[in-house]
Amino acid sequence: MADMPADSRSLRFTKGHGTENDFVVLADLDARLDLDADLTRRLADRHAGIGGDGVIRVVPTASADEESVRALADRAPWFMDYRNADGSVAEMCGNGTRVFATFLRREGIETADEFQIATRAGLKGIRFEGDLVATNMGRWRLVDEDRARADGFDSLVHVTGHSDPWSALSVDMSNPHTVVALPEGVDLDALDLLHAPVVRPVPPHGTNVELVRILGPAHIAMRVHERGVGETRSCGTGVCAAALATSFWAGDPEPTRDWTVDVPGGRLRVRALPGHEVELAGPAALVADGEVDLSTL
Numbered sequence: 001m002a003d004m005p006a007d008s009r010s011l012r013f014t015k016g017h018g019t020e021n022d023f024v025v026l027a028d029l030d031a032r033l034d035l036d037a038d039l040t041r042r043l044a045d046r047h048a049g050i051g052g053d054g055v056i057r058v059v060p061t062a063s064a065d066e067e068s069v070r071a072l073a074d075r076a077p078w079f080m081d082y083r084n085a086d087g088s089v090a091e092m093c094g095n096g097t098r099v100f101a102t103f104l105r106r107e108g109i110e111t112a113d114e115f116q117i118a119t120r121a122g123l124k125g126i127r128f129e130g131d132l133v134a135t136n137m138g139r140w141r142l143v144d145e146d147r148a149r150a151d152g153f154d155s156l157v158h159v160t161g162h163s164d165p166w167s168a169l170s171v172d173m174s175n176p177h178t179v180v181a182l183p184e185g186v187d188l189d190a191l192d193l194l195h196a197p198v199v200r201p202v203p204p205h206g207t208n209v210e211l212v213r214i215l216g217p218a219h220i221a222m223r224v225h226e227r228g229v230g231e232t233r234s235c236g237t238g239v240c241a242a243a244l245a246t247s248f249w250a251g252d253p254e255p256t257r258d259w260t261v262d263v264p265g266g267r268l269r270v271r272a273l274p275g276h277e278v279e280l281a282g283p284a285a286l287v288a289d290g291e292v293d294l295s296t297l
């Protein structure tokens with residue numbers, strides 16, 4: 001169990017989600033919480049804890065462990081410290097940025113319609129747009145651009161229940177993604193994602209795997225198996241990777257139109273920005289506040 005503030009064995013939390021990618025949000029405004037892998041796993045446990053695909057700690061950027069994050073403090077006072085449900089630390093979480101920003105607004109910590117937050121993948125610009133929150137996710141890249149341009153693909157993905165592996169494309173969204181366009185006749189809804197898809201060659205830092213069905217022009221449906229979690233109902237970085245890969249395959253490597261991505265938990269918009277950056281827009285909801293007795297976890 002993590003070291004906790006001496007005066008408290010309980011922890012206040014907020015539960016939130018972005019297109020049903022759900023998170024336990026911890027306001028650690030004094031940077032007193034030692035959120036280690038064990039505590040993260042216990043909080044995220046859906047049976048014995050609060051439950052979530054991940055845990056988000058809201059902490060002053062100046063107090064981050066990583067020097068590269070602390071360097072952002074003068075431009076973004078708050079750091080989204082994101083952990084997957086298995087306790088692993090991830091570079092970025094697209095849906096998490098909207099939940100994080102919505103929490104900062106609700107608490108009156110940030111009051112503007114536009115502000116920047118700090119993540120392990122650098123600064124991310126937030127813009128409130130009606131009911132949606134838009135995040136400038138920053139720069140993206142194809143992991144093996146030469147191979148992608150020559151073949152369209154750079155790896156193979158094997159999904160349980162299907163004898164043949166499918167061609168896939170690796171996209172770096174600051175975190176790793178492997179995108180598969182499903183062959184004709186394969187039912188997206190029927191895929192077995194209880195088991196992790198097997199990716200070859202093995203990605204050095206693991207990967208999130210997106211399975212995509214094309215629904216129409218600039219419109220796809222996607223399911224995802226997330227690194228450090230399992231299948232989730234949405235993944236913001238994955239949605240961007242899927243839209244960018246599909247646009248690439250469609251001959252529009254720098255997307256000139258907005259893409260709509262349907263996930264089991266809702267709908268998201270992906271927009272290319274100048275400078276090879278990409279914006280993700282969608283809803284965010286804070287659904288509960290509570291206090292957990294850490295001795296019971």
Ligand SMILES: N[C@@H](CCC[C@H](N)C(=O)O)C(=O)O
Pocket residue numbers: 021054084089090091092093094095096175176208226227228229232234235236237238
């Ligand atoms: N759900 C997130 C991504 C969270 C991190 C991912 N599982 C990883 O390990 O890279 C999103 O909305 O982007």
